[in-house]
Amino acid sequence: MGIQPVIKIENLKKVYKLGAERVNALAGVSLEIKKGEICFLVGTSGSGKSTLLNMIAGLEKPTSGTVVMNGTHIEKMSERKLAVFRQKNLGFVFQSYNLLPTMTAAENVAMPLMFSGTKPSVREKAAKKMLTAVGLEKRMRHRPTQMSG
Ligand SMILES: Nc1ncnc2c1ncn2[C@@H]1O[C@H](COP(=O)(O)OP(=O)(O)OP(=O)(O)O)[C@@H](O)[C@H]1O
Numbered sequence: 001m002g003i004q005p006v007i008k009i010e011n012l013k014k015v016y017k018l019g020a021e022r023v024n025a026l027a028g029v030s031l032e033i034k035k036g037e038i039c040f041l042v043g044t045s046g047s048g049k050s051t052l053l054n055m056i057a058g059l060e061k062p063t064s065g066t067v068v069m070n071g072t073h074i075e076k077m078s079e080r081k082l083a084v085f086r087q088k089n090l091g092f093v094f095q096s097y098n099l100l101p102t103m104t105a106a107e108n109v110a111m112p113l114m115f116s117g118t119k120p121s122v123r124e125k126a127a128k129k130m131l132t133a134v135g136l137e138k139r140m141r142h143r144p145t146q147m148s149g
């Protein structure tokens, strides 16, 4: 028996309806990604890369097809369950940061731990460790607009 895929997608379709017009953003995508694999998604503008990533991340619902993450079907999960699933299983680095402008770097990094019920002292420690790991220990009290991209 081979290694079970971490991400398994079958015949994924997404149709956007714009008035009378239908846009076939995904026309039946199937793929498997195994633990430890690094994947690149390449395609011309409008080919459906962002659409596919949004489906894999559980941020958007497919029109049909299945998305299985670590053995769990997420294509029909409720928003409430998806929010918990994303927190436990997914990391997403957005192209347009999506940082909260009124919070410092440390507060932004620590925020997801707040929703998982981690206590403040542990959150602060974890955020400090992560920012230090990427060379940002001197920017922990800066807000997003006070930092480079
Ligand atoms: N919310 C939406 N409503 C309607 N059509 C959409 C929506 N989002 C994407 N599309 C359409 O779906 C198709 C795929 O778009 P998508 O954004 O996934 O492409 P992309 O590969 O990420 O492109 P880019 O390289 O420019 O980021 C395009 O034709 C796009 O216009």
Ligand SMILES: [Mg+2]
Pocket (backbone or CB within 6 Å): 049, 050, 051
């Ligand atoms: Mg895109």
